[in-house]
Amino acid sequence: MNARALFTAYITIVLREIRRFTRIWPQTLLPPAVTMTLYFIIFGNLIGSRIGEMGGFDYMSFIVPGLIMMAVITSSYANVVSSFFSMKFQRSVEELLVSPVPNWIILAGYVTGGMARGLGIGVIVTLLSLAFTRLQIHNLPMVVVTVFLTSALFAVGGFINALLATKFDDVSIVPTFVLTPLTYLGGVFYSIDLLPDFWQGVSMANPILYMVNGFRFGILGVSDVNPFVSLGMILVFIAVLSFIALKLLARGKGIRH
Amino acid sequence: MTNALEIRGLTKVYGSGFEALKGIDLHVAQGDFFALLGPNGAGKSTTLGIVCSLVTKTSGKVSVFGYDIDTHLSDAKLHLGVVPQEFNFNQFEKVFDIVTIQAGYYGIPLKKAAVSAEKYLKKLGLWDKRNTPARMLSGGMKRRLMIARALVHEPKLLILDEPTAGVDIELRRSMWSFLEEMNRQGTTIILTTHYLEEAEALCRNIAIIDHGRIVRNTSKRELLQQLSLETFLLDTETALENAPQLDGFSCRLDAEGVLEVDVHKGQALNEVFMQLEHKGIKVVSMRTKANRLEELFIRMVEQNAPGAEAIAEGTA
Numbered sequence: 258m259n260a261r262a263l264f265t266a267y268i269t270i271v272l273r274e275i276r277r278f279t280r281i282w283p284q285t286l287l288p289p290a291v292t293m294t295l296y297f298i299i300f301g302n303l304i305g306s307r308i309g310e311m312g313g314f315d316y317m318s319f320i321v322p323g324l325i326m327m328a329v330i331t332s333s334y335a336n337v338v339s340s341f342f343s344m345k346f347q348r349s350v351e352e353l354l355v356s357p358v359p360n361w362i363i364l365a366g367y368v369t370g371g372m373a374r375g376l377g378i379g380v381i382v383t384l385l386s387l388a389f390t391r392l393q394i395h396n397l398p399m400v401v402v403t404v405f406l407t408s409a410l411f412a413v414g415g416f417i418n419a420l421l422a423t424k425f426d427d428v429s430i431v432p433t434f435v436l437t438p439l440t441y442l443g444g445v446f447y448s449i450d451l452l453p454d455f456w457q458g459v460s461m462a463n464p465i466l467y468m469v470n471g472f473r474f475g476i477l478g479v480s481d482v483n484p485f486v487s488l489g490m491i492l493v494f495i496a497v498l499s500f501i502a503l504k505l506l507a508r509g510k511g512i513r514h
Numbered sequence: 515m516t517n518a519l520e521i522r523g524l525t526k527v528y529g530s531g532f533e534a535l536k537g538i539d540l541h542v543a544q545g546d547f548f549a550l551l552g553p554n555g556a557g558k559s560t561t562l563g564i565v566c567s568l569v570t571k572t573s574g575k576v577s578v579f580g581y582d583i584d585t586h587l588s589d590a591k592l593h594l595g596v597v598p599q600e601f602n603f604n605q606f607e608k609v610f611d612i613v614t615i616q617a618g619y620y621g622i623p624l625k626k627a628a629v630s631a632e633k634y635l636k637k638l639g640l641w642d643k644r645n646t647p648a649r650m651l652s653g654g655m656k657r658r659l660m661i662a663r664a665l666v667h668e669p670k671l672l673i674l675d676e677p678t679a680g681v682d683i684e685l686r687r688s689m690w691s692f693l694e695e696m697n698r699q700g701t702t703i704i705l706t707t708h709y710l711e712e713a714e715a716l717c718r719n720i721a722i723i724d725h726g727r728i729v730r731n732t733s734k735r736e737l738l739q740q741l742s743l744e745t746f747l748l749d750t751e752t753a754l755e756n757a758p759q760l761d762g763f764s765c766r767l768d769a770e771g772v773l774e775v776d777v778h779k780g781q782a783l784n785e786v787f788m789q790l791e792h793k794g795i796k797v798v799s800m801r802t803k804a805n806r807l808e809e810l811f812i813r814m815v816e817q818n819a820p821g822a823e824a825i826a827e828g829t830a
Binding site: 259268269270344347354355 | 528560563566567568569570587588589591592594596598600601602603604605606611615616618619620621622623663
């Protein structure tokens with residue numbers, strides 16, 4: 258396939274993914290908007306007013322970047338894992354396997370589709386947050402780069418999960434038992450300065466902490482970790498997970514007999 | 515001329531240890547209409563699955579129009595169209611989208627894909643259903659949709675794995691005409707089927723696979739020439755109480771009182787009628803008892819069954 262044909266194949270996958278999640282928007286776009294609005298009201302307004310300042314900002318301003326990032330992470334991951342696994346389940350993944358689309362285009366197409374949903378949710382949650390706080394942007398390039406890379410990273414993660422999953426339970430295990438705890442413990446609702454030294458050290462092993470803080474630095478200008486270390490970490494994770502995903506695809510793991 | 519499909523020494527051992535293919539050699543010439551026959555679990559779908567990249571081979575060589583799937587997989591796939599045994603499209607997508615998306619995977623831009631999709635959806639009688647979600651289609655329509663999808667990129671080799679399974683007779687006949695037309699226009703076709711009548715009607719060359727080995731690979735004509743005996747069913751004007759004695763022919767009455775006559779290769783059917791007429795028996799209609807290819811197929815598969823030799827020798 259020449260470059261133009263490859264691009265057509267890539268765009269075909271991306272558009273199909275976008276069409277899929279917009280067609281079922283009550284399942285894909287609405288729930289995170291509702292959940293995040295509740296977070297803003299309960300944690301930001303009701304409880305946040307009693308907490309006072311966090312990291313030099315009122316509590317609502319502090320949690321907004323983390324909540325946006327949380328929505329982006331879960332949506333990017335969920336889109337790819339559910340879409341690709343349902344293709345496996347329905348066997349429509351065979352449409353791709355018999356075609357000449359190279360594996361890296363398949364991965365890129367799905368990751369872009371996941372990013373489209375993740376970033377779309379990010380925009381929705383950001384707009385909703387404006388009803389509760391005045392959002393300032395400290396470093397726009399940092400905001401954009403961090404959110405794009407984080408979305409890409411979790412979309413790749415979702416792809417690997419979908420390849421390895423053999424039943425529907427496997428699709429929800431990682432989001433429930435890995436992603437959600439890591440996100441909640443990743444500094445979305447608090448600064449790790451509040452933790453004892455030991456738990457601060459443990460928190461530093463949580464990759465989501467770097468993403469949340471990198472994004473928070475872009476918006477508020479404060480971070481528990483060096484934002485450039487965050488970017489470096491995200492890039493390394495993307496490289497490692499993409500390598501694993503391509504290896505699994507080449508071996509036909511979960512998709513070829 | 516390069517073969518449309520060339521398979522050499524193909525083996526497949528599944529993770530469970532099951533040896534599905536035990537070194538298959540097969541070639542299909544360009545423009546051929548080829549049938550791969552075999553009982554369930556013989557290795558037909560595994561063979562075609564390897565050709566289509568849905569199954570990974572253990573060893574051996576496969577090339578499609580000269581493109582080795584180990585070294586030129588993308589080129590090989592560009593020449594292939596696949597109609598699988600089971601429905602494998604997104605049931606929630608619309609008919610038109612399923613076909614154009616497939617074209618997109620082959621790098622065909624949407625405008626061109628739309629033209630091709632319209633052509634094949636019209637040919638297969640699905641154009642009126644183009645905006646219908648696939649799950650709303652009948653079984654026959656779903657089968658036709660898979661054919662349209664497989665053809666949208668104009669492949670030179672079309673592989674159909676039991677394309678008419680569960681399809682009513684009328685639709686099956688119309689699908690046969692369509693496939694014959696595709697073949698006449700130059701598309702090489704390989705099909706597997708359980709309807710041996712289908713293989714007999716459509717195909718020029720036939721391979722029979724059993725227990726992971728090709729037990730026969732020849733032309734249909736040559737295969738049918740091996741048939742030394744055919745049984746005819748004769749409906750007589752008046753019901754017979756006993757089967758008549760016919761010189762040189764074995765005959766009997768079946769459970770419904772229909773006269774069955776075995777005619778060996780070289781024997782004239784006229785002789786049967788002459789002898790019956792001489793005995794005052796009038797025949798009002800006649801048909802063959804079973805599909806000819808089916809008889810041969812069963813015979814070959816039985817011969818190839820494990821222990822068949824021992825049974826034949828009376829030692830098992």
